[in-house]
Amino acid sequence: MKLPTDSGPLLFTYLALIGLSILIFALARGFPFAHMGAAGPGFFPQVIAVLLFLLSLAGIAELWRNPPRRVRVPVRVLAVMALTLGYVGAMLYIGYYPSTFLFAALAMWSARDGAGVLRVLVEAALLVAISFVFFELLIDAYLPTGVLFR
């Protein structure tokens, strides 16, 4: 029986959830206090694992009833996701202000609205200034100075 087209991403997700449910069930079986039965720490995770397993199977069955739309994630979105993860790491090493300026500029440029590089840099600087006022002056939050600058 052939799967409807465009069901690849959803099918992969459901299979991953099935794998996750098996892992949760197996780990929860090994929790102590099993003699407590439903009141022990392992019972609820096992119930959740079984639910997740059954729901994922139902989801796979639903792929034929309601064929999914095509899922397309633009490369620039993936790039910004990676950038955002890198931003968290960069904050730790080069500090909040340099990393925020770089990240904001790159993220804004990725929005692809034809704005020039200079405009993007000015707006990134403006955003850094706004965040300084908000986080340091208004809420007195600790912002990392960076390992390299300590």
Place this chain on the structure above:
Amino acid sequence: MEQLSFAISEAFAPLNIVLAIGGTFAGIVLGAIPGLTATMAIALLVPFTFGYPILPATAFLLGIYCGGMYGGAISAILLRVPGAPSNAPTTFDGYPLSLKGQAGKAIATSTIASALGGTFSVIVLFVGLSTLAPYVLLFSTEEYFVLTAFGMIIVISLSGRSLIKGFISAVLGITVGIVGLDQIMPYPRFTFGVTELLTGFPEVPALIGLFCLSQGFRMIEEGGSSPRTAAKLGHQSVSLSELWGIRRTLLRSSVIGTIVGIVPAAGPNIASFLGYSEARRASSTPEIFGTGTIEGVAASEASNNAVPAGALLPLLSFGIPGDTVTVILLGALLLHGYTPGPMMIRENTELLYPMFVFLLIANASILAIGLAAVRPIARLLQMTSNRFLVGVVLVFGVVGGFAYSGQINEALITVVFGIIGYMMEKLGISIVPMSITIILGPMMEVYLRQSLIANGGDITPIFTRPIALTLWIIALFMTWATIKVNRRIAAVEAEARQRAGELERKIEEPMES
């Protein structure tokens, strides 16, 4: 009475008033920007409250909540783009009014309706809490389990076309919640030796990621910043006689919004659509709805803005969040050491009573800001590019997660949940059930296990205790009603869009010829 007067005098401290008004203004501005909802506004700004004591923090957050609900009406009327999904019915009549050159009247109507609806529900909240207080103490773990299950069932039933996907989203939220030290037996579950996971995934950074960062990624995908053409505001006024003419609609919509707000997890989307459809049904001239009538605008906005105070009722009395905003509010209250529920009603009146005052201040601020400051807000709408907003949402989202407790791993959690939220929405799996069960899931488990321990492993009291059984019946009825209402809403929405399109074509045709 002494407690009440002391608490009220505390509420009127200058800092609290300034923050309540400031929060309302911030909520209106952020809510007016298409793509930024009240939930996102509160998620973005909750870090602002980390350094403040509980009263000013609550004043600020409640101000954002109320302001954010109203703010979306401005873009709905001027741009035909609702600030949030719950403002969508406002476009049905608000934008046609703009096309007729009556944008100012529409804005004035939405402002007054929002303030009236919000004030009505605050009064109901005050009366409701005072009435419920003695009965709440009769609730035991079985009843609390039913209430959390109720919230989960409702949110799943509203999660879109696929109930299975809604259920999966809810179960994923529960799965996130079971990580960490077991709350009954102190055993670490699924921590894999990582010390930071002993306290589980922090809710506030996870929610900031789910709502803010995922939206930021969607904004990157949408790209482009097409110039927004806003209708001219013109003279802002609506006469007293016009308002008197729609008094029944205002009252009906306020009641609807308050009741929907009280139902756990129902949310403002249902309130506004239901308020609009009921107003049309009760009208002697239903055919004018969708062509530009202030009654349509008032119905949507009064019910929309009655939700916040209504949603606080289950939160404060039982600790069950009434919508996605109260999920974040719950996280913020827990952070400040307050656990909403019957103990709070009994022992924390110094926080409870000021909340009523803050909500009244917020609704009065909506009236003042909406009638006086809409022009600069409308101008800001036109000037703000998608590109700049992307930067604001992503930076403030990540740093907001970091600012939670100054740990870089929390910023990482925010980003990871942002990625998860974006991918879920791409796959047609709503993040709303997950956001609610991240909080409700651990609560459900604790109540279930406490009941089993107390009853020697017997699960039947959850279904047979009189109050629990009554709650199950109400829950099942509400779920059935919610599904029915949801279907009616879809039909109303489709019809109203068609009418709005026809009106636009009628207005454009003379210009072309």
